[in-house]
Amino acid sequence: MHQELPHARPVEFRLLNECPDTQARRGTLHTRRGVIETPAFMPVGTQGTVKGMLPEQLKEIGAQIILGNTYHLYLRPGHERLARLGGLHHFMNWDRPILTDSGGFQVFSLGALRKIDEEGVRFQSHLDGSAHILTPELSIAVQEALGSDIMMVFDECIPHPATRSYVAESTARSSRWAARCKKARTDESAALFGIVQGGMDRELRQQSAEDLLATGFDGYALGGLSVGESADVMYQVMEWSLPLLPQNRPRYVMGVGTPENLVEAVSRGADMFDCVMPTRNARNGVLFTSFGRISIKQARYIEDAMPIDPECSCYVCRNYSRAYLRHLYQSNEILASVLNTTHNLYYYLHLMQDMRDAIAAGKFKAFREAFYHKQISAGEA
Amino acid sequence: MHQELPHARPVEFRLLNECPDTQARRGTLHTRRGVIETPAFMPVGTQGTVKGMLPEQLKEIGAQIILGNTYHLYLRPGHERLARLGGLHHFMNWDRPILTDSGGFQVFSLGALRKIDEEGVRFQSHLDGSAHILTPELSIAVQEALGSDIMMVFDECIPHPATRSYVAESTARSSRWAARCKKARTDESAALFGIVQGGMDRELRQQSAEDLLATGFDGYALGGLSVGESADVMYQVMEWSLPLLPQNRPRYVMGVGTPENLVEAVSRGADMFDCVMPTRNARNGVLFTSFGRISIKQARYIEDAMPIDPECSCYVCRNYSRAYLRHLYQSNEILASVLNTTHNLYYYLHLMQDMRDAIAAGKFKAFREAFYHKQISAGEA
Numbered sequence: 001m002h003q004e005l006p007h008a009r010p011v012e013f014r015l016l017n018e019c020p021d022t023q024a025r026r027g028t029l030h031t032r033r034g035v036i037e038t039p040a041f042m043p044v045g046t047q048g049t050v051k052g053m054l055p056e057q058l059k060e061i062g063a064q065i066i067l068g069n070t071y072h073l074y075l076r077p078g079h080e081r082l083a084r085l086g087g088l089h090h091f092m093n094w095d096r097p098i099l100t101d102s103g104g105f106q107v108f109s110l111g112a113l114r115k116i117d118e119e120g121v122r123f124q125s126h127l128d129g130s131a132h133i134l135t136p137e138l139s140i141a142v143q144e145a146l147g148s149d150i151m152m153v154f155d156e157c158i159p160h161p162a163t164r165s166y167v168a169e170s171t172a173r174s175s176r177w178a179a180r181c182k183k184a185r186t187d188e189s190a191a192l193f194g195i196v197q198g199g200m201d202r203e204l205r206q207q208s209a210e211d212l213l214a215t216g217f218d219g220y221a222l223g224g225l226s227v228g229e230s231a232d233v234m235y236q237v238m239e240w241s242l243p244l245l246p247q248n249r250p251r252y253v254m255g256v257g258t259p260e261n262l263v264e265a266v267s268r269g270a271d272m273f274d275c276v277m278p279t280r281n282a283r284n285g286v287l288f289t290s291f292g293r294i295s296i297k298q299a300r301y302i303e304d305a306m307p308i309d310p311e312c313s314c315y316v317c318r319n320y321s322r323a324y325l326r327h328l329y330q331s332n333e334i335l336a337s338v339l340n341t342t343h344n345l346y347y348y349l350h351l352m353q354d355m356r357d358a359i360a361a362g363k364f365k366a367f368r369e370a371f372y373h374k375q376i377s378a379g380e381a
Numbered sequence: 382m383h384q385e386l387p388h389a390r391p392v393e394f395r396l397l398n399e400c401p402d403t404q405a406r407r408g409t410l411h412t413r414r415g416v417i418e419t420p421a422f423m424p425v426g427t428q429g430t431v432k433g434m435l436p437e438q439l440k441e442i443g444a445q446i447i448l449g450n451t452y453h454l455y456l457r458p459g460h461e462r463l464a465r466l467g468g469l470h471h472f473m474n475w476d477r478p479i480l481t482d483s484g485g486f487q488v489f490s491l492g493a494l495r496k497i498d499e500e501g502v503r504f505q506s507h508l509d510g511s512a513h514i515l516t517p518e519l520s521i522a523v524q525e526a527l528g529s530d531i532m533m534v535f536d537e538c539i540p541h542p543a544t545r546s547y548v549a550e551s552t553a554r555s556s557r558w559a560a561r562c563k564k565a566r567t568d569e570s571a572a573l574f575g576i577v578q579g580g581m582d583r584e585l586r587q588q589s590a591e592d593l594l595a596t597g598f599d600g601y602a603l604g605g606l607s608v609g610e611s612a613d614v615m616y617q618v619m620e621w622s623l624p625l626l627p628q629n630r631p632r633y634v635m636g637v638g639t640p641e642n643l644v645e646a647v648s649r650g651a652d653m654f655d656c657v658m659p660t661r662n663a664r665n666g667v668l669f670t671s672f673g674r675i676s677i678k679q680a681r682y683i684e685d686a687m688p689i690d691p692e693c694s695c696y697v698c699r700n701y702s703r704a705y706l707r708h709l710y711q712s713n714e715i716l717a718s719v720l721n722t723t724h725n726l727y728y729y730l731h732l733m734q735d736m737r738d739a740i741a742a743g744k745f746k747a748f749r750e751a752f753y754h755k756q757i758s759a760g761e762a
Contacts, residue, residue: 048708052715077708081684085704093700303462319474323466327429327458334433334718 011150011191011218013038013250013271019364023242023269026359029219029250031149032189033089033097036064038250038271039359041262041352042099043345044279047072048092051279052334052341055094061314061342062349065097065149067274070142071106074134075125079145087147099274100148102139102181102195105157105223105255116156118173136180143190150191152221153178157255158199160227167199175211182215191218193252199224200233202240209244220245221252222270226261235264242269259288259351260375263368266355278348282340285329288347292375296340301326314346392531392572392599394419394631394652400745404623404650407740410600410631412530413570414470414478417445419631419652420740422643422733423480424726425660428453429473432660433715433722436475442695442723443730446478446530448655451523452487452515456506460526468528480655481529483520483562483576486538486604486636497537499554517561524571531572533602534559538636539580541608548580556592563596572599574633580605581614583621590625601626602633603651607642616645623650640669640732641756644749647736659729663721666710669728673756677721682707695727 010032017026029036043050043058046069050058058066068088073079085091088098107114107121114123120135139154155174158167174197185192194212198204212220222241225234238253245251252272253265262273278288285297289309294301296308307317308325316325316339328336358367391413398407410417424431424439427450431439439447449469454460466472469479488495488502495504501516520535536555539548555578566573575593579585593601603622606615619634626632633653634646643654659669666678670690675682677689688698689706697706697720709717739748 047712047714048705049714049716052719054716054719076712077683077704081704084684085686085702091702091705091708093705302458303465305466321466321472323458323462324429324472324474327472331428331457333428333430334715335430335435337715338433338435338719 009191009218010189011250013219013248015247017359017362019359020362021365022267022368024266024355024359024364025269025271026356027250027271029271031097031191033095033149034064036097037356039262039266039352039355040064040272041348042067042272042274044069044274044276045092047076048088050341050345051283052337053345055092057342058094058345059096061346062353063096063345065099066094068098068100068146068148069106070100070103070139070146071134073146074103074142075127079142083145083147087145089147097149098147099150100143100146100152102152102154103134103142104139104154107134108157118176120154136177137184140181140184140192144185144187148190150193150219151185152193153181153195153217155195155197155223157227158197158224160200160224160229162199164201167201167204171197171199171204171208175208175215178212178217179215182217193217193219193221193250195221195223195254196241196244197224198241200229200237205237205241206244209241213246217249219250219252221254223254225253226255226257226275231261231264234261235268238265238268238270259348262348262351263355263371267364267368278344279341282344283337285336285340287340288344290374296322296325297329298326308343309347312343312347312350314343314350316340316343316346390572390599391570392631394600394629396628398740398743400740401743402746403648403749405647405736405740405745406650406652407737408631408652410652412478412572414476414530415445417478418737420643420647420733420736421445421653422729423448423653423655425450425655425657426473426475428457429469431722431726432664433718434726436473438723439475439726440477442727443734444477444726446480447475449479449481449527449529450487451481451484451520451527454527455484455515455523456508460523464526464528468526470528478530479528480531481524481527481533482635483533483535484515484523485520485535488515489538499557501535517558518565521562521565521573525566525568529571531574531600532566533574534562534576534598536576536578536604538608539578539605541581541605541610543580545582548582548585552578552580552585552589556589556596559593559598560596563598574598574600574602574631576602576604576635577622577626578605579622581610581618586618586622587625590622594627598630600631600633602635604635606634607636607638607656612642612645615642616649619646619649619651640729643729643732644736644752648745648749659725660722663725664718666717666721668721669725671755677703677706678710679707689724690728693724693728693731695724695731697721697724697727
């Protein structure tokens with residue numbers, strides 16, 4: 001169903017529409033494993049599975065691409081083993097594109113268990129305490145062994161708040177690491193994206209973007225967002241950074257975010273997203289709806305025969321009541337996670353489809369207003 | 382797809398084939414929600430879900446009927462609430478037949494938390510310690526509120542070993558309770574099955590069967606098996622008891638068992654089965670194959686690219702390696718339970734289909750020999 005188009009680069013981004021009044025844009029990203037319509041949301045498949053979902057179920061709800069985690073798969077089952085087993089796609093029975101992160105985010109999240117120097121990051125496995133060093137070169141080797149279609153450069157996701165001098169030092173190092181990643185790449189049919197860092201500092205964001213553009217990548221991401229800053233600051237950084245990136249390359253805002261965050265990021269010109277929010281929230285019983293979030297564990301739903309969201313047409317909303325979903329959650333049933341995840345991912349993927357449709361119709365601004373109006377009305381009700 | 386046939390009773394059993402050389406028989410059980418081909422295995426859906434399986438997935442692997450648990454659903458979400466929510470079928474999105482147990486087995490399993498007298502069983506909820514009394518009348522009221530298609534009489538599943546005097550006393554009480562259940566029934570379109578008890582005592586099994594036949598039920602079960610007795614004793618009790626039951630009524634052997642147990646029970650004339658073995662084992666990483674059981678957590682599978690069972694054509698064996706399933710299990714992934722359960726239930730349901738085919742072809746004895754030969758060969762390998 002994804003038609004391959006001839007192109008010289010490992011990915012080609014085609015801009016289809018730009019929206020008047022906002023920076024929102026619609027396009028197609030052509031990869032060796034198929035075409036992704038953008039703006040796109042990528043469900044997160046940390047350990048070789050999007051938790052609770054079969055590949056066929058992901059396709060049914062419209063997932064075009066998923067994300068795999070280099071750190072987790074490097075530790076278990078191991079990238080060399082995965083390569084011998086035919087790569088991540090074959091391992092997990094997923095034939096559409098996979099984007100892999102660099103492992104940087106997870107390694108830096110280890111806190112006291114890791115140490116950074118110019119070479120890379122020394123860390124201890126969260127599984128067994130074993131000692132490892134992750135470098136830009138190893139990160140690319142792991143991502144290539146997995147068979148990633150879109151690889152990310154190894155960088156530091158800078159914590160927030162941080163001193164300006166630390167942000168400057170880290171950002172410069174990430175730029176050097178990005179260049180090493182490009183040099184380490186051997187698989188020219190897989191894309192490699194650079195990641196703009198620079199914390200919440202406009203000048204450092206600009207410097208980072210310039211460094212990456214000088215090296216040259218197939219696409220560009222904004223990293224270091226959704227790390228504790230306010231939404232206003234996040235949007236400000238997007239407004240500073242996104243216009244610095246080339247129009248003819250995809251722009252990926254990493255680890256973001258809430259439905260509101262996605263709408264705001266798209267209106268500022270972002271094309272790709274990933275976030276654990278829909279999947280992790282699902283497992284905690286928090287569900288996204290057209291009128292805001294609900295917590296299905298609440299006693300008010302104990303005998304509620306309505307679907308999660310009467311406006312949603314996903315499999316779960318077509319077949320199950322809030323009362324049933326609450327019962328499954330309270331009973332610690334596996335199906336609670338399965339059904340909640342199905343609904344939340346459908347919500348996210350459907351939101352992206354709605355945004356693509358609105359951009360195509362030149363009505364993104366009206367879409368955005370209606371999106372907020374609905375949530376505000378529900379909040380007041 | 383299940384064509385309803387006109388009949389006076391809530392269920393009608395039609396005997397299609399009897400096998401030469403064994404007591405194995407093939408038939409169809411016609412219920413108000415469709416036809417069940419026998420011998421049949423019923424996946425267990427304790428809390429309104431067969432753990433980890435969507436209703437559509439159950440249908441895809443050939444589940445014709447599932448079992449619901451009166452005790453669990455009475456406590457949560459409650460049978461009156463379930464009735465207001467449209468009954469168990471609607472609640473869990475399952476439109477094929479449901480057989481419900483009586484709650485007796487679970488209540489008696491509570492040990493120190495329960496007390497028996499002629500009226501019924503006083504017990505404390507395992508969820509919140511609240512006090513309850515389950516009687517034959519309440520058991521039927523709960524099963525009717527759930528919308529059960531085949532209800533079971535409330536009885537005591539006698540522990541093993543037990544003194545003869547206790548078995549005699551309990552069996553006589555179960556017979557009186559069974560008669561009370563029949564009297565309490567108000568929904569004449571739902572079937573009610575009696576349960577032969579009597580421990581491992583031939584005379585008491587015979588007495589129990591006579592009592593139940595005198596009262597008269599739509600079908601008959603053997604209870605009190607797979608409670609710690611040896612397989613030889615279990616088969617002996619089947620040989621004593623099954624011939625006492627009418628040829629034109631279905632015979633259900635409760636809570637049994639291993640694949641071998643099913644083959645042996647079918648060869649002795651049993652028609653219906655339920656057991657948590659395929660589902661519970663799946664969640665513990667134990668998988669059934671044509672060459673015996675394997676434990677997928679073993680290190681030997683870490684890089685094994687083979688499917689669980691090369692002879693199996695289930696969704697899991699067609700798409701995933703042992704290495705992937707081991708990885709999911711080791712990583713505590715939800716998908717481990719989903720895929721393992723899918724495979725194990727397919728194995729059980731497929732085994733029943735193979736037995737039905739063998740009986741239809743008049744070759745059940747040869748089937749049984751081949752079944753053991755394969756397992757023994759694998760054991761020697």
